[in-house]
Amino acid sequence: MSGHGFLFANYVPGNSLLHRAPLWLKFLLVLACGMASFLIVDWVVAAAALVLMCALFLLSGAGFRRLFRAVRPVLPVLAAIGLFQWWQLGGPTAARIVLNVLVCIVAASILTATTPVQRLLDGVASLAQPFRRFGADPERFALTIAIMLRSIPFIAGAYSDVRDSARARGLERNPRALILPVFITTVAFARQTGEALAARGLGEHETGEHAPPATPAAGHSLP
Amino acid sequence: MTKTDGTAAATPARRRNPWNATDLGLIAVFAALVAGSALIAAIPVGGLGVPITLQTLAVMLTGLALGPARAFAAVGLYVLLGLAGLPIFSGGRSGLGVLAGPSAGYIIGFVYAATAVGWLTVVVLRRTAGRPGKFRAVLLFAAAMVSSIIFIHGLGILGMMVNAKLDFSKAFLADLVFYPGDVIKNALAVTVALALHKAFPDLLIRRIRTSGTPGGASAAPAVGAQADSRP
Numbered sequence: 001m002s003g004h005g006f007l008f009a010n011y012v013p014g015n016s017l018l019h020r021a022p023l024w025l026k027f028l029l030v031l032a033c034g035m036a037s038f039l040i041v042d043w044v045v046a047a048a049a050l051v052l053m054c055a056l057f058l059l060s061g062a063g064f065r066r067l068f069r070a071v072r073p074v075l076p077v078l079a080a081i082g083l084f085q086w087w088q089l090g091g092p093t094a095a096r097i098v099l100n101v102l103v104c105i106v107a108a109s110i111l112t113a114t115t116p117v118q119r120l121l122d123g124v125a126s127l128a129q130p131f132r133r134f135g136a137d138p139e140r141f142a143l144t145i146a147i148m149l150r151s152i153p154f155i156a157g158a159y160s161d162v163r164d165s166a167r168a169r170g171l172e173r174n175p176r177a178l179i180l181p182v183f184i185t186t187v188a189f190a191r192q193t194g195e196a197l198a199a200r201g202l203g204e205h206e207t208g209e210h211a212p213p214a215t216p217a218a219g220h221s222l223p
Numbered sequence: 224m225t226k227t228d229g230t231a232a233a234t235p236a237r238r239r240n241p242w243n244a245t246d247l248g249l250i251a252v253f254a255a256l257v258a259g260s261a262l263i264a265a266i267p268v269g270g271l272g273v274p275i276t277l278q279t280l281a282v283m284l285t286g287l288a289l290g291p292a293r294a295f296a297a298v299g300l301y302v303l304l305g306l307a308g309l310p311i312f313s314g315g316r317s318g319l320g321v322l323a324g325p326s327a328g329y330i331i332g333f334v335y336a337a338t339a340v341g342w343l344t345v346v347v348l349r350r351t352a353g354r355p356g357k358f359r360a361v362l363l364f365a366a367a368m369v370s371s372i373i374f375i376h377g378l379g380i381l382g383m384m385v386n387a388k389l390d391f392s393k394a395f396l397a398d399l400v401f402y403p404g405d406v407i408k409n410a411l412a413v414t415v416a417l418a419l420h421k422a423f424p425d426l427l428i429r430r431i432r433t434s435g436t437p438g439g440a441s442a443a444p445a446v447g448a449q450a451d452s453r454p
Contacts (some may be wrong), residue, residue, distance in 0.1 A: 029318045037323060059243065074324055081325065081387045089388075097388050104322045104323030112308035132255060142280045144251045151255035152311070160261045175407075178275065180415050183256070186421055190252035194245030202244065219416075 018114040019194040023044060023123050026111045028220035037100035037138050043092045046099035054104040062113045070109035071102060078102070121145055143202065158185045246293060253297040255288060257281045257333075278313055279375065280408040282333045287416035290427050294341040295366050297332045300322065307329070318342035329375055329381020336374035340367050344416075360413055366415035367409040376401070439452075 033053070036219070040046050057067050078098050085094035112120070125142040162181045163172070171177040242250070260281035286294040305312045307320055312330065321327060343366035351359040376398055383394040420426055 009258060033324060034319070070320075074320075077325055079390075085388065085392075095386075101323045101386065105318075106321030108308075110316040110321075115308070117309065120308045121304070124303060127303075140247060144247050144254075145304065147248060147251035148254045148258075148304070151252045152258050155252075155259035156263060159259065173412055174423070176414060179280070179392065180418055182297055183288075183415050183419060186252055186256050187288070187419060189243050190248045190301065191245055191423070192248075194243070194248030195261065197244035197248060217335035222307075 012060065012062040012066060012113050014061045014114070015199070016058065016060045018110060021114075023115060023119060026115065027123075030104070030107045033104050036103055040096065040100060043096040043099060046096050046103060049103045049108065053103055057106055057110050057113065060110065060152050061115045066113060067106070067109075071105055071115070074101070074105060110160055115124070121149075143197075147197075151189070151193075153187060154189060157187075158182045170221065234414075242293070249289060250293050252299045253281075253294075254300040256284060257298060257301045258305075259307075261311060261313040276313055277369065277408075279333075279405060280291045280412050282337050282375075283340055283371060283409055283412040284416055284419075286337035286370070287344050287363065287412055288365065288419050288426060289341060290345050291338045291341035294337040295334065299366060302330055302334055314337040323386060323411065325383050326379070327376040327386055327388045328380065331382070332375040332378035333376070336370045337382045339374055340370035345427070347418065348420075363416065364410060367412060368406070371405055371409060 033049070036049065040049065054067060057070075058064070073180050078101060082094050082098040085097055121142075123139055125145060128138040128141040159182055162185075163178060164179075166174065166177045169177070257278065262278035263277065277279065282298055285297050288294075289297065301311065312321055321330060341440045342362060347359065347362045347366055351362065379401075380391070380394045380398050383389050383397060384391060387394075389397065
């Protein structure tokens with residue numbers, strides 16, 4: 001397995017207004033759309049909001065194809081829901097329900113299309129900052145995220161290896177033979193990773209170092 | 224909504240025995256395992272050829288293998304990163320938009336189901352410490368079923384009611400489709416988990432038995448060495 005390039009599939013490089021907008025502002029936009037989906041009762045307003053969001057998305061220079069790719073995975077489900085609710089609740093209500101979901105999805109893809117993955121992850125890691133005083137350690141949190149990203153290609157590789165060897169033994173219909181070796185490999189890999197971290201002095205809970213000076217031993221109970 | 228998930232993934236580090244590097248490795252790799260299982264092409268089962276994704280299997284197995292706190296952190300990390308925009312939800316979906324879709328409840332439910340089954344696993348493994356075997360497997364299967372019915376199916380139904388505006392009976396019927404697959408996956412998860420605990424006896428059980436001196440063997444010398452070398 002080569003790298004984890006697939007993780008960067010959503011980002012479209014550019015220098016538009018949206019690319020330069022701060023992360024929290026874009027996050028607020030997504031949050032506002034989520035709230036609005038509960039407040040909007042008229043399908044015309046929902047349609048207007050959807051047009052606005054699509055215009056914003058296209059403003060980033062990502063193009064129509066990206067926009068379609070962002071909503072494509074949900075289209076079959078939304079079509080089913082829309083038809084069912086049309087039959088149950090009537091046209092306008094069904095249109096409002098479907099349009100509101102689309103507004104949220106387009107707003108969320110504005111965020112992911114205009115923000116590099118690394119900045120998104122930094123944003124996630126900074127979520128741990130406010131909990132520092134309770135003993136949360138943003139550095140260990142960021143380290144865990146980094147290990148997880150590195151491990152995804154390994155696990156995808158383990159699945160394909162195990163599938164090949166099961167096929168070679170004629171066991172490709174046996175679910176246990178297909179998945180058990182993957183999980184054994186995974187746990188062994190996790191423990192090797194942990195040992196490698198410990199050997200480098202990474203990931204261990206550093207006592208006292210990050211505690212605020214006022215309460216030096218807060219949250220740590222050493223034997 | 225993401226805010227709560229943020230606290231979810233960040234807070235467990237503070238309580239009782241702080242996790243050591245091996246725990247961090249397990250949390251990170253099991254989060255990656257859930258992500259990988261959602262992305263991998265499904266297995267055709269039996270002669271029917273109905274594809275089943277392994278995602279719920281990986282979620283339940285995380286609880287069965289790691290216990291409540293670490294399972295909560297691992298699945299919470301997966302959900303958090305998926306919501307942040309990594310395309311790691313099933314079908315390559317990602318981002319906060321998922322929370323508006325009909326499957327939002329299932330994804331949130333994963334976190335709680337993994338935690339619940341982890342907690343029940345610790346209880347079952349403690350109670351049946353002397354006699355492993357069929358009895359233990361049946362109890363673990365029951366634990367997995369209860370957790371997934373309450374949290375994955377319960378919150379899944381709730382998600383469909385909120386986002387797709389279905390009423391309860393319709394959402395319940397829509398959810399029924401997932402039951403047969405879940406029974407198979409939970410049974411598989413239990414056999415795999417028992418094999419894992421056999422292969423790695425200290426994965427969860429020794430942590431339970433020596434809960435008085437948490438992680439003593441591995442953590443204490445490392446901390447001591449660090450303290451010595453610092454000045």
